[in-house]
Amino acid sequence: MNPTSLDGPVTRPPPLHVSLEAGVLTLTNTDAPWNRMSLDYMDAVEQAVREAASDPQVRVLVFTAQGDENFSVGMDLKQIAERMADTPALEQLLDQRLRVLAMIESLEKPSIATLFGYCLGGGLELPLACHFRLAADTGAAIGLPEVELGVVPAWGGTARLTRCVGRDQALDLMLRARKIDGHEALKIGLVHSVHPLAQLKAAANALARELAAMPPLAVAGILRCVVGAGAASLQDALAEERRAVLRCAGTRDQQEGFAAFLAKRKPVFAGG
Template sequence: MSQTDETPLIVERDGAVVTLINNDAPRNRMSLGYMDALEREVGALAEDRSVRAVVITAAGDEHFSVGMDLKQLPQGIAKMGSAEAVFDQRLRVLDRIERMEKPVIATLFGYCLGGGLELPLACHFRLAAEEGAKIGLPEMDLGSVPAWGGSARLTRCVGRDQALDMILRAKKISGPEALRIGLVNEVWPMAELKDRAQALAQELAAMPPIAVAGVLRCVVTAGERSLAEGLAEERRAVMQTMGTKDQQEGMRAFLEKRRPVFTGE
């Protein structure tokens, strides 16, 4: 399958969960067409209140993504005017994903290299395959540096020492190793990985959306704020839930010893 013959991004919906699928199996390159489509979809999903969780995955079961299609870089420069503009688009899309006020889950399997790791690093949950995953930022082998925020987000995720070890040595680690260092949340057999991502998305979609958005704002931006600023943001998030139908439903369900049903109101 080639992105020249097929749509670069497949969008599937199951209730309040939307799944975005890179449609370039087996390598699932992050082509110009894929990034354009991803930017459009992410922008629309961020504004769609009926969507409560997003899964980002890829077609097939060989690789999540080998990263940017480097052969397209000259085409991208010609289209956008400069290499900086090409990279700026990718940074913009990943920032929008990270700051989306609904949970975004990524599946990591096979090659997850360069942009194929930087995209999952912008997501809120990362699930990896137990076998076969090769996860890393190999830009050193190309004489370069991660260009889509990988150095910053990987450091925040796993700490300075682990980030330096992975980036400077161009290491490619397995799913279990990624779990050990805190890079991913869960590891599953490849045959179960995508189903588990969907189950997690449905679980998160059942949570109260206003409260979920508040938690994401507080936690995602915590590293950018002082403690006092973080506490103030948390207070704003709490007050936004007070008196909502979901907050009232949560209290009633607790007193009635049943599971709450949240509507997003």
Template structure:
């Protein structure tokens, strides 16, 4: 991987596409994580970015996860595992909670960090053939550490998560769809276009309302019903005072597509 371009960023209107630039295996190097953190922060603070798309270069693999050989060299130099994990968890939490919807493509190997990054996204689409999704850490004598065990359990349930993690079992796109890990499967040649179409659809929604819905739904399992209802009311009242809400109402009565500005 070139340390100068560990990821590629492209803009498609209001969608920022972030692609791992290490084809064909797309390792998540330390340079990649550093660049990813910077890109995610840019997306979070740029009001012109309304949705994110995460993918990998080529059509062979989304990502095999961490480069283990590099980790053996770099972890001590970066202050040990606590410091390394703090950064990774911080980046994934930022993706999940920034208030902008994110879409991930899953094709070929999606292992370790190659699953944990998509798990932090709000939507996941998979290739209908050739996909191998899993957390192989048990076969290495360790456990997932980028939030994989927690987010996977919340996504597919305790029993399915135990089966995948304890057995280091890999699943394909169709099984992932049955479990609810991905929302749809597509031919690999069409996968990125389908993911981009979804990201662009999400980017057209009212930003304040999108942020409100994400705040209500992401982390809902951690709240009581009353806490969740208060969060929903807060989001509604915030939108009610917005220009976008007025635009949505006008567009409804005028039978046209609304144009939201984020105000």
């Protein structure tokens, strides 16, 4: 039931604002200042990512948040606490979270996350599923401190953080509930670059536009090969790479890339 006031029902703002410009789909959490990853937010993200996968106009996704205080403090704890004693309800919630992050990670279009302020729990696990992570150079608090709540990171954080920074760094962060800044995150390989907070979102957009200008079929092939390589044998990974090469051969973008190189000009990739 919707809350009411003297003037009638109160309309809640949507948890996610989605905009598309120049091939870049920007997904903004609108729950400032905390930007919690509520049930409604994750449902909206799932729908947006599913639609982006089949939309040829979308070439890159950027995950960010409203304001300049926090990317996300993670899951709405009240919502998850209500399900802790109900195993089927908890499993349903976890399955959906894991499904959404797997969709982002396996998407054949690059994804970028902006890390600033609190990036905790799910607020780090979603960026870990992205292909690029940019952080603010000051004020960030990045980590998976779930051990302080007596629980384990539940959205793939234990696996993805370990694959990203290695076992020793991952254990140090999770078992000590450490919250690190952007510079330390860069040092251990958790993020790709750091930027002044005032320039962070612009830097993410610039990177997104750079990636959006690349040939989408070749980008998809590289993502398919690299993201799937961790679970594949070398033989299977090389076979996937061969398939990706053959899919690009003879396409308009491949021909444009070769022609532009020979003509010593910048290529213009239209897709296809």
